[in-house]
Amino acid sequence: RHDDLPNCNKIIMYAENASAKGYKVYTVKKAENFYQTSSEIKINEKERQNKFFNIKLDDNGNIISSYDKLNEREVLKNNQKGNVLQAFEDKPHNFDAWNINIYYQEKMWEINEVEKIEVLETGPVRGALKVKKKFLDSTIEQIIYVYNDIPRIDFNNKIDWKEKQILLKVAFPVDIHADKATYEIQFGNIERPTHWNTSWDYARFEVPAHKWADLSEGGYGVSLLNDSKYGYDIKDLVMRLTLLKSAIYPNEEADKEIHEFVYSLYPHKGDWKDGNTVKMAYNLNCPMYAKIEGPHDGVLPERFSLLNVDKENVIVETVKKAEESDDIIVRLYEYQNKREKVTLTLFKEIKDVIECDLMENEINKIDFEGNSFKFEIKPYEIKTFKIKF
Known part of the structure; x- marks a missing residue:
């Protein structure tokens, strides 16, 4: 998306086959006549539909059905609603800005006071529906996006929060049979039970995580993604993400401001x-x-990639200048619990490659040829290389 085209408000496009860690040039031309590209996006105040999903809303803006067309199944549990905003009284014993006590769940209110539901976009690339809600003195604006080419439902939020000691979560009760959920941590992931059968489980009612949490059964799963929220809880197959915590200590006005963030629902095969x-x-x-x-x-060139790896389960997480030289640091990690022989290819000829630790202390030299080199990586291992051109 870009909003600064001359003589145009904005352009929205699907950037297909873009280069990893690089760029691709696309040419924008003014059409002589209006041209409608092929799209299955249909949207109104009660229903959103594309080639991936058929999503229905109730009068409160909550999702009452999210049918996965590709996998021919309902995402949500029968007769339960998704994208439900839940407010909880949050008064921990100590350390108000840090702690959540388990008894916060005893007082909960669903936020269902809707001020407005309106269609914002019905274009060939995406459709957008805006839901505006009121809670006490706060306002919640949510734009729900569906896409023609991306099998994901995005919820873009703008919240003007005025409350104190209120914890805000969003809930998705999903039709998945699983006794464990998976959560992303830095350079990997962890599993946690979806039940409280032991005192250990009971104590882990909130899970710190990074960009996603997932609940999967044999052949199908649902991921809940986010761009800046790090507290999840998944119990009895209800996926919840913590959105706001308005503490009064040490700052009485904490979180009383405008918050903008995104979370996404991503159903998938397997x-x-x-x-x-x-x-x-x-x-x-x-x-x-x-x-x-x-x-x-x-x-x-019109298309360029700084570097790439040949294994799908290896992520290039960091590319930066070395701390004490002009060399380039590349940091990678494996995230699927696999051992791999990996080839890393760069954009130009290499003069030297040295494996380092996280502090960039040198460990050993790596053989290379031309603009690439090979290495072995263990399950969930982090690798750091210092490269000289």
Whole structure:
């Protein structure tokens, strides 16, 4: 998306086959006549539909049905609603801004006071529906996006929060049979039970996580993604994400401001590995940057990639300048519990490659050939290389 085109408000497009860690040039031309591309997006105040989903809303803006067309099944539990905003009284014994006590769940209110539901976009690339809600002195604006080419439902939120000691969550009761959920942590993931059968389970009622949490059964799963929220709880197959915590200590006005963030529902075939949940979460958190240029000559190619790896389960997490030299640091990790022989290819000839630790202390030299080198990576291992050109 770009909002600064001359003589145009905005352009929205699906950037297909873009280069990893690089760029791709797309040419925008003014059409002589209006041209409608092929799209299955249909949207009104009560229903949103594309080639992936058929989503129905009730009068309160909650989802009463989310049918997955590709996998021919309902995502939500029977007769239960999704994208339900839940407010809880949050008064921990100590450390108000840090702690959540388990008894917060004893007082809960669903936020159902709707001020307005309106259609914002019905274009060929995406459709958008805006839901505005009121809770006490706060207002919640949510734009729900569905896409023609992305099998994901995005919920873009703008919340003007005025409350104190109220915890805000969103809930999705999903039709998945699983006794464990998977959560992303830095450079990996962890599993936690979806029940409280032991005192250990009971104590872990909130799980700190990064970009996603997933609940999968044999052959199908649902991931809940986010761009800036790090508290989940999944119990009795209800997936919840913590959105706001308005503490009064040490700052009495904490969180009393405008909050903007995104979370997404991503149903998929197979488990989180088969469904590429990790990459979908990266796509949400690291969108492409659009740069508009007029026609001009240049020496750069129309498509360029700084570097790439040949294994799907290895992520290039960091590319940066070394702390004490002009060399380039590349940090990678494996996220599917696999051992792999990996080839890393760069954009130009290499002069030297040294494996380092996280502090960039040198460990050993790596053999290379031309603009690439090979290495072995263990399950969930982090690898750091210092590269000289």
